Amino acid sequence: MKLFRRPSRIERAMAQARINRSGGTGAIHLERVQTRYHPDEPPVLSGFNLQVQDGEIVCLLGPSGVGKTTALRVIAGFERVINGYVRLSGRLVGSPFIHVPPHERALGLVFQSYALFPHLTVVQNVQFGIKDASESDKRRRSLEILDMCGILEYADRDVHELSGGEQQRVALARAIAPDSVAVLLDEPFSNLDPSLVVELRRQVKDIIHEAGKTAILVTHDRETAFLTSDRVAVMRGGRVEQIGTAEEVYAGPVSPHVARVIGRSSFIEGTYRDGRVFTEAGEFPAVAANGYKIVDGEEVSALMRASELRLRRHDTRGSEEDGWTLEPFAPCGVDCRCVARIASREFHGDFTDFSVRLPSGDTFRVRNRSHGVALPDGAPVTITAVRGANVIVYPKDAR
Secondary structure (H helix, E strand, O other), rough: OOOOOOOOOHHHHHHHHHHHHHHOOOEEEEEEEEEOOOOOOOOEEEEEEEEEEEOHHHHHEEEEEEEHEEEHHHHHHOOOOOOEEEEEEEEEEEEEEEEEEEEHHOOOEOOOOOOOOOOOOOHHHHHOOOOOHHHHHHHHHHHHHHOOOHHHHHHOOOOHHHHHHHHHHHHHHHOOOOOOOOOEEEOOOOOOOHHHHHHHHHHHHHHHHOOOOOOOEEEHHHHHHHHOOEEEEEEEEEEEEEEHHHHHHHHHEEEEEEEEEHHHHHEEEEEEEEEEEOOOOEEEEEEEEEOOOOOOEEEEEEEEEEEHHHEOOOOOOEEHHHOOEEEEOOOOOOOOOOOEEEEEEEEEEEEEEEEEEEEOOOOEEEEEEEEOOOOOOOEOOOEEOOOOEEEEEEOOOOO
């Protein structure tokens, strides 16, 4: 007995499009998309481009108000496109002239609130989206998915008996049970206890990959983006500013905005010269950000990452301290303006985050291993780069 109904003509065409596409448009493709909520308001998305390949998980990352959830709603069909194109498996489903309704787009949705049916059991929730199959086949398919999600033992329980993490896995199981083109997840971990999120992020990624699904996940949390996605798309002002693997985006943020979104970052003004940047905090090896040409003598904005800097007492010399290999001590002038003082500390066990105050009053963060030399509040310190780490510099007016 067949588990699913016979594919419709449209579904067969979509499947053939996947075969013929050869990576041309991807499972999900948005091209120059523009949309707005009200005719008198500016567009929420403008010039939005995104391509997601079959079996890939892409995370839309950014602060509130950049259009992450709106992009998801456009893909799902809840918002109309006023310019550009939306394609699912090569099929045009959204444009200024075409709008395929949500229920015909073959997408699974996972909401912040899970949106489970409280009057149904776990397995009944999962089989709800499976259409045109016998009840026994629906249950068999649902139990397979629940087993994949690690919650088979809860199949016949009421959903209110489950923890938040278990309910989230039920919501994911319900989204992937039908033969969907892709799964869309909107801030899926935002309502969970932080202790549950760490484990669940990896589980969700593994489940989606095991099911062979394509997925787009929306989040404002960089750790969620890094741990659950194959590629991260950092958004700004209604469009994707940079997309790549987590390692690629972190190593080469194309703008100060991207740098701030993907990690705790501080910026300090300086002057670039001969592969180094001279700042109030000291002199550091430097490299121009991707896409920029920085010339000697140019005023720049230097990205100061806490994890790539170290502190030593001002009177310390030598090439090694605290178990790290450091750049040679190099004061930036006879007035020793690179001397700073500890403003505050945050102890995290293996490491300590220090807030360092410069003579000008500006502060930024530096991370040291906690077992190193004690640095009390007010102690004079010198900031040094970990050997091999380059400070990324941008033109002074870059944002």
